[in-house]
Amino acid sequence: MSEKSVKKVVIVGGGFVGLNAAKILGGRNDVEVTLIDKKNHHLFQPLLYQVAMAGLSPAEIAVPIRSILAEHRNIQVIQDEVTGIDRENSKVETKGSAYYFDYLILACGARHSYFGNDEWEKNAPGLKTLEQATEIRRRVLSAFEEAEKTDDRDKQRRLLTFVVVGGGPTGVELAGAIGEMSRYTLARDFRNIDAKLTRVILLEGGDGILPSFSPKLTSWAVRAMEELGVQVWTKSMVTCIDEEGVSVGNERIECATVLWAAGVSGSELGRNAGLEVDRACKVKVNPDLSIPGHTNIFAAGDMASCIGENAKPLPGIAPVAMQQGNYLGELIISELDGKKRRNFVYKDKGQMATIGRSRAITEMGRIKLTGFSAWAAWLLVHIYYLAGFRNRFAVVSQWAWSYLTFRRGARLILGKDWRFYK
Amino acid sequence: MSEKSVKKVVIVGGGFVGLNAAKILGGRNDVEVTLIDKKNHHLFQPLLYQVAMAGLSPAEIAVPIRSILAEHRNIQVIQDEVTGIDRENSKVETKGSAYYFDYLILACGARHSYFGNDEWEKNAPGLKTLEQATEIRRRVLSAFEEAEKTDDRDKQRRLLTFVVVGGGPTGVELAGAIGEMSRYTLARDFRNIDAKLTRVILLEGGDGILPSFSPKLTSWAVRAMEELGVQVWTKSMVTCIDEEGVSVGNERIECATVLWAAGVSGSELGRNAGLEVDRACKVKVNPDLSIPGHTNIFAAGDMASCIGENAKPLPGIAPVAMQQGNYLGELIISELDGKKRRNFVYKDKGQMATIGRSRAITEMGRIKLTGFSAWAAWLLVHIYYLAGFRNRFAVVSQWAWSYLTFRRGARLILGKDWRFYK
Numbered sequence: 087m088s089e090k091s092v093k094k095v096v097i098v099g100g101g102f103v104g105l106n107a108a109k110i111l112g113g114r115n116d117v118e119v120t121l122i123d124k125k126n127h128h129l130f131q132p133l134l135y136q137v138a139m140a141g142l143s144p145a146e147i148a149v150p151i152r153s154i155l156a157e158h159r160n161i162q163v164i165q166d167e168v169t170g171i172d173r174e175n176s177k178v179e180t181k182g183s184a185y186y187f188d189y190l191i192l193a194c195g196a197r198h199s200y201f202g203n204d205e206w207e208k209n210a211p212g213l214k215t216l217e218q219a220t221e222i223r224r225r226v227l228s229a230f231e232e233a234e235k236t237d238d239r240d241k242q243r244r245l246l247t248f249v250v251v252g253g254g255p256t257g258v259e260l261a262g263a264i265g266e267m268s269r270y271t272l273a274r275d276f277r278n279i280d281a282k283l284t285r286v287i288l289l290e291g292g293d294g295i296l297p298s299f300s301p302k303l304t305s306w307a308v309r310a311m312e313e314l315g316v317q318v319w320t321k322s323m324v325t326c327i328d329e330e331g332v333s334v335g336n337e338r339i340e341c342a343t344v345l346w347a348a349g350v351s352g353s354e355l356g357r358n359a360g361l362e363v364d365r366a367c368k369v370k371v372n373p374d375l376s377i378p379g380h381t382n383i384f385a386a387g388d389m390a391s392c393i394g395e396n397a398k399p400l401p402g403i404a405p406v407a408m409q410q411g412n413y414l415g416e417l418i419i420s421e422l423d424g425k426k427r428r429n430f431v432y433k434d435k436g437q438m439a440t441i442g443r444s445r446a447i448t449e450m451g452r453i454k455l456t457g458f459s460a461w462a463a464w465l466l467v468h469i470y471y472l473a474g475f476r477n478r479f480a481v482v483s484q485w486a487w488s489y490l491t492f493r494r495g496a497r498l499i500l501g502k503d504w505r506f507y508k
Numbered sequence: 509m510s511e512k513s514v515k516k517v518v519i520v521g522g523g524f525v526g527l528n529a530a531k532i533l534g535g536r537n538d539v540e541v542t543l544i545d546k547k548n549h550h551l552f553q554p555l556l557y558q559v560a561m562a563g564l565s566p567a568e569i570a571v572p573i574r575s576i577l578a579e580h581r582n583i584q585v586i587q588d589e590v591t592g593i594d595r596e597n598s599k600v601e602t603k604g605s606a607y608y609f610d611y612l613i614l615a616c617g618a619r620h621s622y623f624g625n626d627e628w629e630k631n632a633p634g635l636k637t638l639e640q641a642t643e644i645r646r647r648v649l650s651a652f653e654e655a656e657k658t659d660d661r662d663k664q665r666r667l668l669t670f671v672v673v674g675g676g677p678t679g680v681e682l683a684g685a686i687g688e689m690s691r692y693t694l695a696r697d698f699r700n701i702d703a704k705l706t707r708v709i710l711l712e713g714g715d716g717i718l719p720s721f722s723p724k725l726t727s728w729a730v731r732a733m734e735e736l737g738v739q740v741w742t743k744s745m746v747t748c749i750d751e752e753g754v755s756v757g758n759e760r761i762e763c764a765t766v767l768w769a770a771g772v773s774g775s776e777l778g779r780n781a782g783l784e785v786d787r788a789c790k791v792k793v794n795p796d797l798s799i800p801g802h803t804n805i806f807a808a809g810d811m812a813s814c815i816g817e818n819a820k821p822l823p824g825i826a827p828v829a830m831q832q833g834n835y836l837g838e839l840i841i842s843e844l845d846g847k848k849r850r851n852f853v854y855k856d857k858g859q860m861a862t863i864g865r866s867r868a869i870t871e872m873g874r875i876k877l878t879g880f881s882a883w884a885a886w887l888l889v890h891i892y893y894l895a896g897f898r899n900r901f902a903v904v905s906q907w908a909w910s911y912l913t914f915r916r917g918a919r920l921i922l923g924k925d926w927r928f929y930k
Contacts, residue, residue, distance in 0.1 A: 126653060126921040143565040145918035152697045153919070162699045165653040165921070183657065216922055231548060231587040235605065275574045277584045496567035497575065499548040499587070500638055 095418060096178050096187040097121045098168050098355070100128045100151040102407035103193035103387040103414070110415025112158030116422055119161040120185050122178070126150050126165050129216060130472055132404050135256060137219040138345075139263035140227065140497040144216045147472070168194075171359040173380060189382050189418050192355065192369065193411070196388035196402060199349035199366070206327040210344040213256060220500060222345060226264060227499050229342050230272060233279045240340075246284045247341035249332050251324055252348035253290030253297075255439040258307065260345055261288040262441040265314030270443075271497075286316045287339060289332070291323040291348070296439055296447070298401065303447040306456045310441045324348075350402060352389040364391045368399075373429035375414060386410040392430065400432055404471070409433065438464045517840060518600050518609040519543045520590050520777070522550045522573040524829035525615035525809040525836070532837025534580030538844055541582060542607050544600070546589040548572050551638060552894055554826050557678060559641035560767075561685035562649065562919040566638045569894070590616075593781040595802060611804050611840050614777065614791065615833070618810035618824060621771035621788070628749040632766040635678060642922055644767060648686060649921050651764050652694060655701045662762075668706045669763035671754050673746055674770035675712030675719075677861040680729065682767055683710040684863040687736030692865075693919075708738045709761060711754070713745040713770070718861055718869070720823065725869040728878045732863045746770075772824060774811040786813045790821075795851035797836060808832040814852065822854055826893070831855065860886045 095111060097104045100123035111117050127148040136142040152163045166180040171190070178185045198212030211218050211225070226248065233245035246268075250261040268284035275281070288295065288311065295311075295318060296304050308318050319334070326333035331340040352368035361377055362370045368391035371377055375384045375392065386392070387407040394400045413430045421427065436450030440461060448460035455463060517533060519526045522545035533539050549570040558564040574585045588602040599608045620634030633640050633647070648670070655667035668690075672683040690706035697703070710717065710733065717733075717740060718726050730740050741756070748755040753762040774790035783799055784792045790813035793799055797806045797814065808814070809829040816822045835852045843849065858872030862883060870882035877885060 126649060126919070143567040143918075144922065145565040145920055148920055150697070150919045156697045159699075163697075164657055165650075166657060216920065220922075227548065228587075235586055235588060275572070275578045277581075496565075497548070497572045498567055498570055498638065500566065500642075 091116075093117050093188040093418075093422060094186055095119045095189045095191070096185050097191045097193070098178065099123055099191075099193040099195060099353075099387070099389075100125070100163075101131070101193060101195050101387055102404055103411040104191065105151070105154065106408050106411025107191055107193075107415040107418075108155055108158070108161055110412060111418065112155060112161055114160060114419065117160060117418070119158075120164060121151065121155065121161060122164045122166055122168055122180065122185070123151055124165065124167040125215075126152065127216075128154060131214075132468060133472075134213055134216070134219050135259040135263065137216065137496070138213055138222040138226075138260065139267060140223050141263070143496045144220065148216060168355060171355075171361075171383075173359075173383065176382075187382075190384065191414055192383070192385040192389060193387040193407070194353035194355050194389050196350045196352050196368075197354070198346055199351035200346070201349055203327075206324075206346070209329055210251060210327045210346040212346040213260070222260075223496070224499050225343050226267075227497060230268075230276065230279070230281065231499070232342070234276050235278075237278070242279060243285075244331070244340045245342045246279065246281075247331075247339065247343075248284065248286045249289060249339055249341050249344045250286070251289045251327075251332075251344065251346050253288055253292070253295030253318070253320070254347060255296065255437075257288055257290070257345075257347035258295060258311065258439055258441060260347060261286050261316045262311055262314055262445075265311070265316045266442040269315060282315075284315065286314075287341075288316055288318045289322045289324060289334060290318070290320045292320065294320050298437060299439070299447060299449055300454065303449055303454055303456060307439065307441055307447050310445045310457075314442050350388070352391075356385065356389055361385070366391070374417065374427050375410060375430050384414055386414060392432075394432055403437070405435060406432055408471075438467065440464050513538075515539050515610040515840075515844060516608055517541045517611045517613070518607050519613045519615070520600065521545055521613075521615035521617060521775075521809070521811075522547070522585075523553070523615055523617050523809055524826055525833040526613065527573070527576065528830050528833025529613055529615075529837040529840075530577055530580070530583055532834060533840060534577065534583055536582060536841065539582060539840070540584075541580075542584050542586060542609075543573065543577065544586045544588055544590055544602065544607070545573055546587065547637075548574065548587045549638075550576060553636075554890060555894075556635055556638070556641050557681045557685065559638060559918070560635055560644040560648075560682065561689060562645050563685070565918045566642065570638060590777060593777075593783075593805075595781075595805065598804075609804075612806065613836055614805070614807040614811060615809040615829070616775035616777050616811050618772045618774050618790075619776070620768055621773035622768070623771055625749075628768070631751055632673060632749045632768040634768040635682070644682075645918070646921050647765050648689075649919060652690075652698065652701070652703065653921070654764070656698050657700075659700070664701060665707075666753070666762045667764045668701065668703075669753075669761065669765075670706065670708045671711060671761055671763050671766045672708070673711045673749075673754075673766065673768050675710055675714070675717030675740070675742070676769060677718065677859075679710055679712070679767075679769035680717060680733065680861055680863060682769060683708050683738045684733055684736055684867075687733070687738045688864040691737060704737075706737065708736075709763075710738055710740045711744045711746060711756060712740070712742045714742065716742050720859060721861070721869060721871055722876065725871055725876055725878060729861065729863055729869050732867045732879075736864050772810070774813075778807065778811055783807070786821075788813070796839065796849050797832060797852050806836055808836060814854075816854055825859070827857060828854055830893075860889065862886050 128151050130147040133147045155161045170179040200206045229245045233242045250257050265286045268281045272281040322334045351366045356369040357363050369385035371390045388402040392400045400406045438448040440446040446460040446464040448455040448463045550573050552569040555569045577583045592601040599606045622628045651667045655664045672679050687708045690703045694703040744756045773788045778791040779785050791807035793812050810824040814822045822828045860870040862868040868882040868886040870877040870885045
């Protein structure tokens with residue numbers, strides 16, 4: 087009888103898919119796992135907007151991948167960027183090394199898509215990384231600082247106008263948070279401007295914001311946004327973004343700060359590695375998340391296009407990624423145990439979007455919540471899923487403090503480049 | 509009888525001097541204060557090394573100046589850089605504006621001095637700003653990540669060698685923290701390297717480290733450093749720093765990470781504004797902190813050279829700056845009340861330096877403490893002085909967590925430039 091061989095599993099990406107799959111494979115003596123990520127940290131993306139809006143610090147929603155997985159001696163974590171995938175020889179290539187695999191899980195997430203207008207990015211940053219979040223924080227807070235310094239009313243008006251492009255959950259969260267910050271947190275801090283006069287415009291190209299929610303909840307959300315001073319413009323397609331503002335068809339909005347929360351496209355790794363991708367650059371996968379022609383290579387999370395039971399692609403949200411990560415970890419184990427594969431089935435547990443500091447909408451099947459109860463549900467779910475006890479504790483105390491005092495704890499303007507500030 | 513006129517006070521710099529002076533002048537109806545700083549935040553500099561060493565997040569030791577002073581309606585805070593001082597017309601100039609003053613307080617701190625070798629800076633960053641602290645954190649943590657990736661033993665040795673230049677309190681704190689982090693926090697997280705083999709070298713050009721302390725305490729500190737794996741090299745003058753390492757005379761240390769904690773020189777504003785400065789670029793001041801020839805212009809803190817009672821310049825430490833800020837606020841008030849000026853007298857309350865997570869040395873007159881009791885004293889003093897209740901609470905819970913778990917909460921490697929990581 088031959089000794090049971092150890093299978094090599096390579097996971098690219100330390101997001102929800104990669105981390106959940108790795109945790110399930112951790113501790114097994116028949117699997118050796120290598121997790122490769124270009125960052126050293128796992129990011130709790132659902133709360134990233136709070137870093138951009140100065141409510142939380144980067145370290146409160148990010149934990150070194152290495153330390154999350156430290157207890158599993160069969161897992162090695164590598165901070166590196168994957169440059170290619172050699173499917174013939176079953177190896178993943180980085181700049182300086184190569185990693186052979188028996189199983190490969192690709193889960194590198196998504197980036198922003200400017201629908202062919204990449205030149206918009208420098209004036210309208212998106213929100214996918216901690217670096218982008220601190221850059222957005224810098225821009226939003228700096229706009230108020232600049233407005234305080236000038237007596238030119240037109241310039242002030244431009245500086246105090248914020249445009250958020252995209253009416254999905256992230257756009258709604260960002261616009262609501264700017265509205266709230268200007269009305270409450272910053273109101274008493276300035277002498278020369280009235281922060282309450284801040285204008286926030288949420289632009290959505292489609293018929294309405296938050297289209298995945300039921301109309302009753304959506305109209306409640308629009309009213310809640312308006313109470314925070316956010317104007318919601320629907321059917322408003324952006325035609326130009328430059329340093330001075332935004333154009334929507336013939337209409338022009340003069341503004342200093344534009345944030346992008348509209349398009350998303352899969353990580354470039356899929357296309358660069360020659361895998362079949364859809365229009366949004368997401369890798370096409372079989373019902374077991376394997377890629378066509380390779381039963382041992384999987385793609386999942388935001389970089390994959392997985393068709394759900396309703397024949398539509400699954401949304402790019404955390405629960406999908408978490409369930410896919412668990413599914414893939416279990417699939418590999420059951421295959422090592424000689425069992426047959428089953429297809430991935432997404433269990434939809436509902437959706438939620440938050441607007442400001444004590445309002446949200448939550449939809450779980452037929453249960454629909456609005457306002458404080460929805461926000462409380464949102465809070466519980468997000469605290470529950472935050473990785474690591476410490477962060478949970480730090481985030482809760484941070485929120486409690488913000489809630490009680492109307493302050494924001496992380497209102498720092500940090501330089502783009504440290505050398506600039508020496 | 510003429511109405512009492514309102515005096516304009518301009519404060520340049522929101523450090524300990526500026527903030528303490530502003531707080532004392534806050535709420536007076538005979539004074540209008542304008543505080544100008546190029547950053548939006550006050551930084552609690554004594555704990556900056558903890559950000560560089562991944563123990564604390566930037567927001568835990570920094571608070572917006574604007575929010576600290578918000579309650580005082582007679583204080584305006586401006587985020588801007590002062591470009592010149594027009595002493596004839598009593599005004600301070602920024603790029604776009606000018607601010608007239610009856611009293612001017614200059615307190616913009618210090619920057620690093622490379623003793624004429626400015627080209628060393630890119631390979632040996634100093635620690636004065638939050639940007640520099642996150643850059644140091646990035647370099648230190650990245651060195652471990654790079655070492656994990658390679659099987660080349662020479663390269664690993666170079667990556668795991670850290671050199672800290674300068675044996676003052678900052679150098680000791682940095683070197684001790686790297687030693688501790690590698691021995692405890694990181695020890696279990698890597699598979700390919702033994703983080704405990706990390707080599708930390710503290711270089712001091714003079715006869716011994718921490719020269720302002722008594723010899724008994726200093727020798728205790730050296731032993732404590734050695735227990736954390738730090739080699740202390742005294743009488744070791746750096747002759748070259750490049751990408752590959754550091755030269756000390758004929759001796760060569762191959763290392764990937766060098767930190768600079770050696771020379772300090774006053775803010776360039778003093779010299780640029782044509783004020784009389786000493787060799788360290790610090791503004792010469794009279795015993796009442798006014799500059800020669802101008803009774804209404806003061807310089808204080810790290811940018812001034814104030815001669816103490818022992819005929820030596822006062823050290824560049826927080827207590828000096830705090831006392832000078834209070835002194836200047838009170839001086840202005842007493843002059844408005846028609847009283848005579850008194851000279852500034854520094855009350856020396858002692859000094860402390862910390863080495864790792866539960867050791868320190870503390871010297872208060874004839875009281876000399878080492879070890880845990882000194883560290884407890886250090887902790888109490890730093891918590892007491894931290895600006896703002898929230899930060900105090902967050903820092904304490906962060907420390908408690910680090911202390912109990914040996915983890916470090918803010919082990920993030922963030923990109924130098926956000927656009928690089930899009």
